[in-house]
Amino acid sequence: SFISIVLFLVIDFFLGKKIHNFFVVDSPAIKHEVFYQNLKPNYRKEHTFIGNYLLCTDKNGFKSSCDTKKITKRFDVAFIGDSFTEGVGLTYKESFVGLFAERYNNLEIVNLGVHRYAPTIYFKKLEYFFNQGYRFDRIIIFIDVGDIYEENFYEIVDQKVIKNNYPSILFN
Secondary structure, X not given: XXXXXXXXHHXXXXXXXXXXXXXXXXXXXXXXXXXXXXXXXXXXXXXXXXXXXXXXXOOOOOEOOOOOOOOOOEEEEEEEOXXXXXXXXXXXXXXXXXXXXXXXXXXXXXXXXXXXXXXXXXHHHHHHHHHOOOEEEEEEEOOOHHHHHHHHHEEEEOOEEEEXXXXXXXXX
């Protein structure tokens, strides 16, 4: 048993990152300097999540229709939330934001949702884009039961969202 544990730790220490990178290729998420993470800008790639789907983003890293070429800083309706709002596993047009945009095609709709988001990130992301000159007539925030848990991983330090390694709910 001892030899097995030592062997496992040695392999994990020296090869863990390489093994991880072999299986996790080209994640659409990137680190953001203010609100922790976002989707890659101008991204278009086939992904697998209970089936294949095409993920497309605009110049800001907002999930969008793959044929969207609009460049605007003013939106009628903005949706923000986590994986449900992003529509993980679905194309933009299949997500509820895409269905809403199709139904109300006279409005400028934007999907600000990204998986693993929490209310702290919603706040800082919206603040960031307001400071960049973006305007939203209506903002619809989708808070779900998972946000209660996810919120424990994030805090704001020096006006930036950072991720804690350990959720505070375990230690309070």
